[in-house]
Amino acid sequence: QQQVKQSPQSLIVQKGGISIINCAYENTAFDYFPWYQQFPGKGPALLIAIRPDVSEKKEGRFTISFNKSAKQFSLHIMDSQPGDSATYFCAPTGGLLNYGQNFVFGPGTRLSVLP
Amino acid sequence: DTGVSQDPRHKITKRGQNVTFRCDPISEHNRLYWYRQTLGQGPEFLTYFQNEAQLEKSRLLSDRFSAERPKGSFSTLEIQRTEQGDSAMYLCASSSPSGRAGDTQYFGPGTRLTVL
Numbered sequence: 673q674q675q676v677k678q679s680p681q682s683l684i685v686q687k688g689g690i691s692i693i694n695c696a697y698e699n700t701a702f703d704y705f706p707w708y709q710q711f712p713g714k715g716p717a718l719l720i721a722i723r724p725d726v727s728e729k730k731e732g733r734f735t736i737s738f739n740k741s742a743k744q745f746s747l748h749i750m751d752s753q754p755g756d757s758a759t760y761f762c763a764p765t766g767g768l769l770n771y772g773q774n775f776v777f778g779p780g781t782r783l784s785v786l787p
Numbered sequence: 788d789t790g791v792s793q794d795p796r797h798k799i800t801k802r803g804q805n806v807t808f809r810c811d812p813i814s815e816h817n818r819l820y821w822y823r824q825t826l827g828q829g830p831e832f833l834t835y836f837q838n839e840a841q842l843e844k845s846r847l848l849s850d851r852f853s854a855e856r857p858k859g860s861f862s863t864l865e866i867q868r869t870e871q872g873d874s875a876m877y878l879c880a881s882s883s884p885s886g887r888a889g890d891t892q893y894f895g896p897g898t899r900l901t902v903l
Binding site for chain 2: 704706708713714715716717718721761763765766774775776777778779780
């Protein structure tokens with residue numbers, strides 16, 4: 673069974689600080705690496721995503737970096753704001769259909785940004 | 788609102804009853820996914836449709852669960868003989884035909900099921 677692991681499980685950051693969340697995967701066929709953001713009572717929403725042809729992508733305060741050899745990718749949130757307080761999921765995907773094993777979400781990281 | 792919609796938003800039922808949820812994807816999206824999410828966990832894949840064809844189904848999915856997408860537009864998820872362990876948020880997502888399966892999924896608000 674495919675494994676997707678996230679760390680840390682929870683994170684508390686002061687306003688203006690940097691939040692870093694990591695995702696590790698096993699399936700080398702994955703070729704799309706997104707991060708989703710979920711607020712309580714809402715469905716997840718895509719935050720930022722990367723394909724393996726680049727090692728880093730930045731969109732505003734959010735940066736995703738990818739390490740193919742380590743089978744890891746991470747989310748960096750610069751100048752963290754209280755409004756960033758949410759749960760973040762990585763959901764790498766790609767490869768052949770295989771009983772849903774390429775539709776796997778990580779267990780989530782709960783981020784709290786203190787004002 | 789042109790996003791993914793789900794109905795109902797909340798459902799309370801008694802153990803042993805059948806329930807059905809509906810999902811309306813973004814209109815031009817041909818891919819539709821169902822997930823289940825319990826408190827403090829990530830979404831767990833249930834099934835995937837491309838147009839009206841059900842192409843993927845989780846091995847872990849009980850036979851009590853069935854999903855349809857008869858005309859390739861809206862989808863329904865039915866749970867027969869509900870159990871307390873079925874209590875969860877049921878999420879629907881859709882994605883564009885221009886990408887590949889699993890690429891950028893747009894999620895609905897979910898249906899929260901409580902089985903008493």
